[in-house]
Amino acid sequence: xxxxxxxxKGGAGGIGSGGTEGGPRGFGHPQGRRxxxxxxxxxxxxxxxALGVLIGSASLSPWEVIAALLGGEDQTTRSLVIGIxxxxxxxxxxxxxxxxxxxxxxxxxxxxxxxxxxxxxxSAGAGLGVTxxxxxxAFGSLLxxxxxxxxxxxxxxxxxxxxxxxxxxxxxxxxxxxxxxLSLFFSAMMDLASAMMPEYAQRIALWQxxxxxxxxxxxxxxxxxxxxxxxxxxxxxxxxxxVLSFGDEQAAGMGVxxxxxxxxxxxxxxxxxGAAVSFAGIIGFVDLVAPHIARRLFGASHRRALPAAALLGGxxxxxxDLAARTFAAPREIxxxxxxxxxxxxxxxxxxxxxxxxx
Amino acid sequence: MQAANRANKAKKxxxxxxxxxxxxxxxxxxxxxxxxxxxxxxxxxGDEAGAGRTLTxxxxxxxxxxxxxxxxxxxxxxxxxxxxxxxxxxxxxxxxSSSADVEGMGEDAAVLDMESPDMERxxxxxxxxxxxxxxxxxDQENPFQTLEDAGTCVACVPTSDSIEDIEGDIAFVASLxxxxxxxxxxxxxxxxxxxxxxxxxxxxxxxxxxxxTVYFEISAAPDLYSFGSGVxxxxxxxxxxxxxxxxxxxxxxxxxxxxxxxxxxxxIFTNVDYIDDPVGEILSRQxxxxxxxxxxxxxxxxxxxxxxxxxxNVTKAMEQMxxxxxxxxxxx
Numbered sequence: 001x002x003x004x005x006x007x008x009k010g011g012a013g014g015i016g017s018g019g020t021e022g023g024p025r026g027f028g029h030p031q032g033r034r035x036x037x038x039x040x041x042x043x044x045x046x047x048x049x050a051l052g053v054l055i056g057s058a059s060l061s062p063w064e065v066i067a068a069l070l071g072g073e074d075q076t077t078r079s080l081v082i083g084i085x086x087x088x089x090x091x092x093x094x095x096x097x098x099x100x101x102x103x104x105x106x107x108x109x110x111x112x113x114x115x116x117x118x119x120x121x122x123s124a125g126a127g128l129g130v131t132x133x134x135x136x137x138a139f140g141s142l143l144x145x146x147x148x149x150x151x152x153x154x155x156x157x158x159x160x161x162x163x164x165x166x167x168x169x170x171x172x173x174x175x176x177x178x179x180x181x182l183s184l185f186f187s188a189m190m191d192l193a194s195a196m197m198p199e200y201a202q203r204i205a206l207w208q209x210x211x212x213x214x215x216x217x218x219x220x221x222x223x224x225x226x227x228x229x230x231x232x233x234x235x236x237x238x239x240x241x242x243v244l245s246f247g248d249e250q251a252a253g254m255g256v257x258x259x260x261x262x263x264x265x266x267x268x269x270x271x272x273x274g275a276a277v278s279f280a281g282i283i284g285f286v287d288l289v290a291p292h293i294a295r296r297l298f299g300a301s302h303r304r305a306l307p308a309a310a311l312l313g314g315x316x317x318x319x320x321d322l323a324a325r326t327f328a329a330p331r332e333i334x335x336x337x338x339x340x341x342x343x344x345x346x347x348x349x350x351x352x353x354x355x356x357x358x
Numbered sequence: 359m360q361a362a363n364r365a366n367k368a369k370k371x372x373x374x375x376x377x378x379x380x381x382x383x384x385x386x387x388x389x390x391x392x393x394x395x396x397x398x399x400x401x402x403x404g405d406e407a408g409a410g411r412t413l414t415x416x417x418x419x420x421x422x423x424x425x426x427x428x429x430x431x432x433x434x435x436x437x438x439x440x441x442x443x444x445x446x447x448x449x450x451x452x453x454x455s456s457s458a459d460v461e462g463m464g465e466d467a468a469v470l471d472m473e474s475p476d477m478e479r480x481x482x483x484x485x486x487x488x489x490x491x492x493x494x495x496x497d498q499e500n501p502f503q504t505l506e507d508a509g510t511c512v513a514c515v516p517t518s519d520s521i522e523d524i525e526g527d528i529a530f531v532a533s534l535x536x537x538x539x540x541x542x543x544x545x546x547x548x549x550x551x552x553x554x555x556x557x558x559x560x561x562x563x564x565x566x567x568x569x570x571t572v573y574f575e576i577s578a579a580p581d582l583y584s585f586g587s588g589v590x591x592x593x594x595x596x597x598x599x600x601x602x603x604x605x606x607x608x609x610x611x612x613x614x615x616x617x618x619x620x621x622x623x624x625x626i627f628t629n630v631d632y633i634d635d636p637v638g639e640i641l642s643r644q645x646x647x648x649x650x651x652x653x654x655x656x657x658x659x660x661x662x663x664x665x666x667x668x669x670x671n672v673t674k675a676m677e678q679m680x681x682x683x684x685x686x687x688x689x690x
Contacts, residue, residue, distance in 0.1 A: 058620035076648030080619045083645025137634070198473070199632065206581045213615055214579035216644045330604065330617030332582070 037298060041311050045093075048315035052089035052322050053081070057329035087220055088212045091279065092321040092335075093314040094223040095212070096286050098276040100313020101227070102269045103287030104294065104306055105234055108245040109262050109269075110172040116287045117273035120179035120266065124186035125155025126277040130207055131193045134200050142218070148278025149271075151186075156270035158182055160263055170259045171248065175266070210281035210336030212321050219279035230272045231310065237265070238302040245300075285339040286313045289347045296350060316343065416523075416530055417492070417514040424511055427486045427535060433472050434491035435460060436667040437515055440528055441489070443544050443670055444537045451483050459663065477504065485510055487534065492516040518668040519609070521552075521590045528670060544670050551673040552597060555680045559599030562684045570600045570683060573623035573651070576610075576666070578630045578639055582618065585610045591665060594676045598683055600625070619649055625683060626651040629675075631662040658682045 053069075054062045058080055067073050068081040102117040109115075118124075129151020133144045156179075163170050163178035194201040234241070240261060243251050251258040273287070290313035291305065298304040317335075320342055324335040410425040431452035432438045438457035441447060447462025454472035457463065468483060470476055472493055480488070481504065488502060488510050502512045513534055518524050525545050532541020563569070572595050577583035585592055586607030595602045603621040604613065626649075630636040637657045646652050664674035681688040 056616045057614040058616040060620075074648065076619065076622055079645045079648040080616060083647065084615050084619060085645075087644070198471075203577075203581065203632075211580050213582070214643065325614045325616065330607065330611070330613045332612045332614040 034298070034304065038304075038308070041297075041308060045311045045315045048318045049089055049093055052092065052318045053085055055322060055326060056080075056085050057325050084214075087215065087217050088321065089318055090220040091215055091223065092212045092317045094220055094227055095276045095280050095283065095314075096290070096317030097310040097314035098223060098227050098230075098272050099283065099287040099317070100290030100294070100309035100311075101231060101234060101306060102273045102276075103289075103313070104291035104302070104309040105241065105265055105269050106287070107291055108241045108302065109265050110176055111245060111247060112172065112176065113292070114288065115176065116284075117269050118277075118282070118284065118287065119176065119183065120270065121155035121159050121182040121186060122152040122270050122273045123277055123282045124183040124190065126152035126274055127190050127204075127208060127282065128155075128186045128193075130278065131190050131200070131204055134203060135193065135197060145218070145222075145275075145278040149274045152274025152277060153267075153270055155182055155186055156266065156274075160266060169248070170262065172262075175262075206334070207281050208336070209334035210283040210339075211332075211334055212280055213325075213332065215279055223275055223279065226272055226275050227310075230268055231306070233268060234265075234306055235303070237261075238306060241265075241302040241306075242300075281336060283317070283336045283339055285343045286317055289343050290316060293347065293350050316346075413513075413530075413534060415513045415515065415534075416518075416527060417516050419514060421511055421513055423534060424486050424509075429483065429485040430487045430489065430535070431470075431480060431483065431485040431510075432457070432489040433470065433475060434489070434493065434515070434517075435663070436517070436527075436669040437489045437491060437531065438463065439667060439669040439671055440531045440544075441535070444532055444535060444540050446535055446537065451485055452480065477501075480505055480510075481508060484508055488512045489531065489534075490514050519589050521593050521672070524548075524590060524668045524670070524672065527668070548670045548673055552594075552676060555673075555676050556597040556599070558680060558684060558687055559597065562687070563599050567599075567684065570624040571603050571621065572600045572625050572627065572679075572683075573603050573618055573621065574627040574629075574660075574665075575640070576629055577612075578628070578633055578636055579615075579643060582613045582615065583610065584613055584618075590668060590672055591675070594672065594679065598676065598680055600679075600683055615643075615645065619646055622648075622650050624650050624654075624656065626657045627660050627679060627682070628657070629660045629662045629665040656682070 054065050060068075060077065060081070064073055064077060065081050065085075068078045069086075071078070099117070103115075106115045106117050106119075107113055126148040129147035129149070130144055132151070133147035136143070138144060138147070159175065159179040159182045160170070162182065163175045166178060167174035190204065194204050240256065243254055243256055244258060244261065244265075248258040251261075277283075290309045294305045294308035294312050298308040317339070320339050321335050323342065324333045324338050327333060411423045412420055413423055414420050428449060429451045430441060430446060430449045432441055432450060433452075433454045435454065435457040438450070438453050438460040441450060442460050442462045445462075447460070448464055450464040450467050452468040452470055452475075453460070453463055454475070455469050456472060458469065468476075468479055470479060472491075480502075484505075488505060490502070490512065492514070500506075500512075502510070506512050513530075515527050515530065518527050525548065528544055528548075529538075529541050532538050532544070573584065574591055574595065575582060575584055584604055586602070586604045586609060588608045589610065592602045592605060596605070603618065603623050604611070626640055628636045628640060630639075633639060637659050640646070640657050641652055641655070643652075651657055658678075660675050660678050664671050664678070
């Protein structure tokens with residue numbers, strides 16, 4: 001019952017023991033400490049964004065960047081900072097926040113600490129949509145993100161329908177299974193498309209690795225609205241999410257129609273993740289790790305874990321993207337390849353250090 | 359127990375997705391390195407063909423060349439162009455799908471895939487000579503062993519990057535097919551054309567034209583790809599009296615937007631042909647407004663085949679670039 005269950009409560013969901021706040025050890029932490037913690041997180045996020053804007057592969061000093069932001073410097077510098085760097089950093093932050101948020105909700109809804117929005121077919125579906133758009137010659141236009149978004153949503157709808165057909169109660173296990181099957185199927189279709197159209201194969205592969213380059217302001221505009229909306233909804237349902245993480249039977253006992261609520265939440269996550277992926281490609285690891293670190297630092301209660309995961313995910317992706325475009329300048333490393341490279345040691349550090357404290 | 363199963367399933371699904379991403383990353387880097395890599399020598403074809411001479415192909419493999427060459431199969435567009443220029447297109451019985459535009463290829467020739475050619479078809483055709491580049495050998499050391507055992511002479515010409523290597527390829531193919539003189543003619547012609555355009559560039563420089571900086575893109579946003587030194591395009595640009603903004607790097611590379619914008623090239627070339635309006639796409643890039651080339655509209659498309667295939671036709675690309683850099687010398 002309740003606390004001892006292997007779920008998402010308390011710390012690194014089920015793997016470790018209780019977290020730093022809430023959970024089996026009770027609610028003993030002072031309010032002030034939580035506020036301070038969040039303040040620190042906000043500062044960290046702001047610092048990450050600032051670093052992202054101030055540093056780049058172009059050799060501009062921080063003062064030049066600030067001057068450019070304020071309208072000074074020459075046309076080239078201004079264009080570079082405002083037209084290239086700024087939208088890129090903002091997109092990276094919003095994507096990271098979206099993925100962190102999506103990961104948190106998904107892990108709770110599916111009662112699985114390793115669940116990911118991508119596991120339901122969003123990434124494979126989006127990939128297929130983007131491939132189809134490329135094949136139709138719509139490379140680089142608005143059709144690509146739209147097709148990607150549509151593909152992602154379609155995939156999740158199919159996964160949910162499949163799960164429902166397999167199991168009326170749409171238990172989490174069924175949903176995961178259906179999602180996996182659909183993911184593999186859509187991925188296979190993408191591979192087939194790559195093989196049949198070898199001229200697109202490299203571009204499809206590059207898109208899959210994820211990049212924040214040359215996306216303009218379309219992505220940040222769309223994503224900010226979607227993110228704000230989803231965040232408001234998820235935060236409003238924070239208690240519901242807490243209840244859901246106890247399991248279906250528990251939830252039913254508390255008067256919650258778990259299957260229906262879960263479907264709604266999954267669709268929202270799919271929309272959010274689908275949008276993120278369709279602009280930036282598939283960037284893994286953030287959706288898995290941001291929620292875990294958020295819970296470990298701020299406790300399992302969704303009221304705190306949700307915003308924490310969003311801020312952490314955003315900062316992490318901004319810093320990863322910064323690395324991707326500066327480590328080997330003028331070369332650009334695909335950011336999707338870097339996130340796990342940078343994230344895994346960081347995750348281990350937080351996890352091991354947290355473990356040591358218990 | 360159930361939770362562990364679920365965790366395992368989710369783990370597998372997640373691994374499948376990230377495995378795909380890493381496989382994709384690996385595939386792309388393999389593709390990129392295949393351009394620079396050698397063929398990874400085979401175990402030296404046997405002498406069963408009852409051959410005359412023995413040659414060493416550019417990948418270092420010793421091959422036994424048949425006395426009579428009636429049928430040729432070629433699986434790389436640059437090599438097809440060389441064969442065609444040697445006047446032997448009529449003997450081609452099979453070529454790869456990218457070479458469909460090369461002139462003079464045999465009428466009823468089979469069209470095969472460059473990276474994984476239909477081996478049964480090739481065996482049925484049993485050509486006297488098979489010409490491949492490193493792109494056909496990325497999978498195994500010698501996928502054409504069965505063909506060699508059946509008597510085909512398989513010659514591997516790794517994809518060349520420098521002009522010197524291109525000339526070497528032409529000389530080798532000419533020698534292989536018994537057209538040494540023609541090969542020399544082609545190389546001479548190439549050198550003459552190159553000299554013609556570099557002299558033009560010198561004239562312009564003497565007339566006070568100044569050195570223009572150039573950025574040559576081979577892949578459009580958001581995955582910008584270009585090249586540094588050691589690549590024939592870079593050599594051509596240098597011989598035209600201009601400077602590649604990435605000449606400090608070597609080989610082919612993906613670049614960050616910021617680096618290009620900061621370098622502020624005077625002229626931008628692109629050979630991207632997979633979108634409708636590559637020049638328009640570059641001109642409308644957000645954040646690039648201040649770049650000199652964009653401001654002056656000096657963004658040009660260079661013929662894809664001429665600039666992507668390491669053959670004697672790279673001079674066409676040079677001509678186009680010269681025309682864009684020194685329009686005064688080209689009245690049209």
